[in-house]
Amino acid sequence: MTEPSKWARIIAADPDHSQRYIERFKIMEAAGHDLAGEVRTVDAMVSRGSRILDAGCGPGRVGGRLHALGHDVVGVDVDPALIEAAEADHPGPVWLVGDLAQLDLPARGVAADFDVIIAAGNVMGFLAPSTRVEVLRRFAAHLAPDGRAIIGFGAGRGYEFEEFFADLEKAGMVLDVPLSTWDLRPFTPQSDFLVAICRRA
Numbered sequence: 001m002t003e004p005s006k007w008a009r010i011i012a013a014d015p016d017h018s019q020r021y022i023e024r025f026k027i028m029e030a031a032g033h034d035l036a037g038e039v040r041t042v043d044a045m046v047s048r049g050s051r052i053l054d055a056g057c058g059p060g061r062v063g064g065r066l067h068a069l070g071h072d073v074v075g076v077d078v079d080p081a082l083i084e085a086a087e088a089d090h091p092g093p094v095w096l097v098g099d100l101a102q103l104d105l106p107a108r109g110v111a112a113d114f115d116v117i118i119a120a121g122n123v124m125g126f127l128a129p130s131t132r133v134e135v136l137r138r139f140a141a142h143l144a145p146d147g148r149a150i151i152g153f154g155a156g157r158g159y160e161f162e163e164f165f166a167d168l169e170k171a172g173m174v175l176d177v178p179l180s181t182w183d184l185r186p187f188t189p190q191s192d193f194l195v196a197i198c199r200r201a
Contacts, residue, residue, distance in 0.1 A: 006125075011079060018081035025058075025059065038118060040182070042116055046071070049070055050071050051071070052072065052074070053105075053116070056077055056078075057083075058121055060089055074096065076097075077095075077097065100123075101135050114142055115148075117142060118149075119150070119151045123153065124164065129158075132159070148199050149198045149199070151196045175198050
């Protein structure tokens with residue numbers, strides 16, 4: 001049996017957590033915060049109409065904007081409340097409830113040939129530690145031959161960057177470009193955030 005993610009344990013203990021999370025981003029957007037950094041990075045890396053998997057999509061903040069830019073978007077999240085919000089606020093993409101550690105979109109009628117898989121919002125930090133390599137393996141399996149996975153998460157969340165780099169190798173993936181921000185600043189040993197652009201080995 002797959003170990004439940006940290007997020008699944010949080011919402012099991014506090015069912016109102018998801019709604020507060022949804023509202024938090026609406027408040028930030030209304031206050032004028034820039035919430036589209038990930039979107040600009042992904043959109044610059046692909047041609048119009050690309051197939052994009054928003055892994056750990058939450059309420060659709062990233063995938064919804066990418067769809068509005070003309071991309072073919074599928075979003076997957078373990079939290080049904082977040083998927084419900086994504087469907088309500090960002091119609092158009094395919095939004096699916098699912099555990100990334102059991103990701104098998106072809107079994108659900110969705111082709112596994114994504115040009116980009118984006119995992120933003122500290123998704124990796126919310127995974128159960130025992131599932132991290134398996135999630136990365138499943139990312140690799142869902143990429144088109146020349147597709148890329150773009151994975152962003154912060155330090156201090158229980159998943160050290162060096163451990164992540166080792167897990168990529170175990171999962172059959174290669175780190176092409178490490179960055180420290182979504183606006184493409186170089187990654188250094190002092191960076192407290194990682195944006196990893198990866199591909200299948």
